[in-house]
Amino acid sequence: MRNLQASLDHLSIGSPDPGSLASFYANALHLSVAAREGGAFECTGRERRVLIVPGAKGTLNFVALNLPSRQALREFRARLAEEGVAIETAPPSLFGGEAFSIVDPDGNRLVFGHATREDTGDGMKARLQHFAIGTTDIDRALAFYQQVVGLRTSDVVCSDDGRVRTAFLRAGDEHHIIAVFLAPKKSFDHHCYEAGDWALIRDWADHFGTLDIPLDWGPGRHGPGNNLFIMIRDPDRNWLEISAELEVVPDFKPAGKWEHCQKTGNFWGVAYLRS
Known part of the structure; x- marks a missing residue:
């Protein structure tokens, strides 16, 4: 395929x-x-x-x-x-x-x-880059995204019994275009915008502060993807992430396997575990 x-x-x-x-x-x-x-x-x-x-x-x-x-x-x-x-x-x-x-x-x-975009708008850099969903049947979801859609697995996060709790799938060389979480119910987990470098994470955080939008999580660093991040909530409680320095994955690299723990979600400290 x-x-x-x-x-x-x-x-x-x-x-x-x-x-x-x-x-x-x-x-x-x-x-x-x-x-x-x-x-x-x-x-x-x-x-x-x-x-x-x-x-x-x-x-x-x-x-x-x-x-x-x-x-x-x-x-x-x-x-x-x-x-x-x-x-x-x-x-x-x-x-x-x-x-x-x-x-x-x-x-x-x-x-x-297919569309050709001329992205020359105002504002700081932050490209819409990935989305994340929660599912109660992660094996079925991954079979669909891998076998039907044709995405490649960059990393999985597994519990001690070997069960996959999270998977990160790519459609190019960036670490993931979708993250799939095992969750108590089907859910829209978050959407993410790639700023590109750490200085812009700072600038976005300052911008949110000016608007009195509090950071809901971060600054932090994810294990899978190795990216820096901050996250906020919109008025409907949807999660929005600003990321920087997301890992670029060569095709020959095998999928990584991570422990299901707080440090995997945030190398610097506290993490939200979906299940």
Whole structure:
């Protein structure tokens, strides 16, 4: 099976008050906001795009993955069809007409498309880079993302009995485009923006402080991925991460195995363990 090459282009988040949530993202992430049909809002800025739509609090409506070319998109769709994967029409997104979607075993929707972006907006650097989900059946979820989507495993975190508690999967050379956590229920865990270097973590923390947005976790350093991070909560309690210096993983490197403990989640101290 061919490995998928893709980047995270945008995501769609549900909210009972999409206008207020869009205003928060506009201020917190230096985004411009445009109203869309159906009470939705498009939030766009430098290397980052988020759709806020009417819905229940804390819902991830879909994630949109950008393939490197239209030909790659067509070949990927053909491969999925050949393997009997159910291909569905894409919901309204920031892609063109060739976009399509599939659904993972927990009902999370993945939209695939191709777009050429000119990311020259204002604001500090922080590229939308990965997302994370919680699942009650991590083995089933990983089988889907590895075998159906074609992602590669960079690291897993296991408990003493060998059970996988967390997995980090990549669609290129960056350590992960998705993190999958074993959790008490299906959940949207967080979305992450890669700033690139430690000095920008400081600058983003200062920016959040100016807006009276407290850090919910961090500064810290994750074990898997070796990245520096801070995390905040939006008004709907969704977790938003600013990361820096995420590991670049060569294809020949085997997947790493980490202990399920606080130090794995944060080499510097306290960590949130999902299960």
